[in-house]
Amino acid sequence: METRLESIDIAVDDQTIRGTVLSPAPVLPGIMFVHGWGGSQYHDLVRAREAAALGAVCLTFDLRGHEDTATQKETVSREQNLNDLLAAYDWLASQPNVDTSAIAVIGISYGGYLAALLTERRPVRWLALRSAAIYKDGAWDVPKLQLNADEDLHAYRRRPLRPEDNVALMAASRYRGDVLLVEAEKDDIVPPRTTENFRVAFSQANSLTSCVLADADHGLAEKSWQQAYTRHLLAWLSEMIVGTRGRQARALVQQNKERVKGMAASVSRIGD
């Protein structure tokens, strides 16, 4: 951890005394939220606020084709939206208080598909996908909206697919970080088979946690489903981020204990 040093003057009575303040450059985990097609960053703000309280820098953003750039809805492509993720990731990773080795990406539906692809292009330590969608390979730069016009897409998402069948599953199969998969039980847009294809593909993940939101539909129409998703996501983030910090803290204490071991000194302890 880098340390900053600054000389200061402290007023006392009618005089001043000289002081020096040394402080660690604080670095925190970074968390990037990627909304789904038709969504916006505002849907992620509640969760981002809770995640920030865990001690992380959180970034939400609008994919092109949404909100301020809604006029591009008919034309924006997967390539362009993946560029949005790359730009947002690079913005987050360039913040001086963000630990670039501790970045989480949280994606929903189309945002989950893009998040999976991002893991092959940038270091992502933690990856949470809710109802991650899947699209056929090829036609990479045609407008995203046209992909949904494909009459076979619905059936494609219900087929067992292997990593070599799809670039998003291929990215998943190469991913070595920690994964959370959240599935909506009654999702008829991204069916359970798609999530299952992702689950099987994540064979090299450091850990894989998965959960099903009972009765929920793709968009989590009921408030209780949204709350359940938030609780699952925050519990997992907490375990990943806070748990890691706790392990680091314990390791640091241990290191220090080993450094003083064998020193000529008597150490006693009263009370607790």
Place this chain on the structure above:
Amino acid sequence: METRLESIDIAVDDQTIRGTVLSPAPVLPGIMFVHGWGGSQYHDLVRAREAAALGAVCLTFDLRGHEDTATQKETVSREQNLNDLLAAYDWLASQPNVDTSAIAVIGISYGGYLAALLTERRPVRWLALRSAAIYKDGAWDVPKLQLNADEDLHAYRRRPLRPEDNVALMAASRYRGDVLLVEAEKDDIVPPRTTENFRVAFSQANSLTSCVLADADHGLAEKSWQQAYTRHLLAWLSEMIVGTRGRQARALVQQNKERVKGMAASVSRIGD
């Protein structure tokens, strides 16, 4: 933990997308170093730098009568120097990134005496004293240098004293935080009896860790004695500060686990 929210623009291709960044206001423990009579803040910088690396904001400063204000050496009183500690403490506690409930004070010799007195005037969670000196009560505003002219001071420091005999021991007897006492084995300025008087007085401390620097004199003339002191101090600070942080982190994980307990969801885990 307070959260800040800021709207940003992210450049992508030749366009911009809108984003929102949420980050926790970072608060860290604060550590204040108080040098001894004839010392200066520069003697504390090595230890302050190591303590900052643990993730704390560290403050060193020059007591009046030293360095820039050396001309006041003959006149400065305990009252004035205690005011220096109060001013330095208040400066540290007013920093927006300092957790006012997690302040440590590290004092040496005369600085240890003043640090003990500070605990009755400001909240001090952790207190480390190396060869803390003791002076007779009364004559509170006479120049500090005159106290050393007292021919009985040497003998006074070798007497068993109770809290009611001395304001510094009284402060120690009321202190409820965690204490580190470091003694130099061959200290003929602050004899072992003085440290023993402090040890007995700290009967209400949350914990008391004490150690003896073998063969060392009052000023730690040998480099190896200085290094031993630094190692003991850092090990203790690490246990206090980092250990506390680890316990908080574990408590937070536990809280979150309890929140999701009993939710309608199947959770499985592959790998580690």
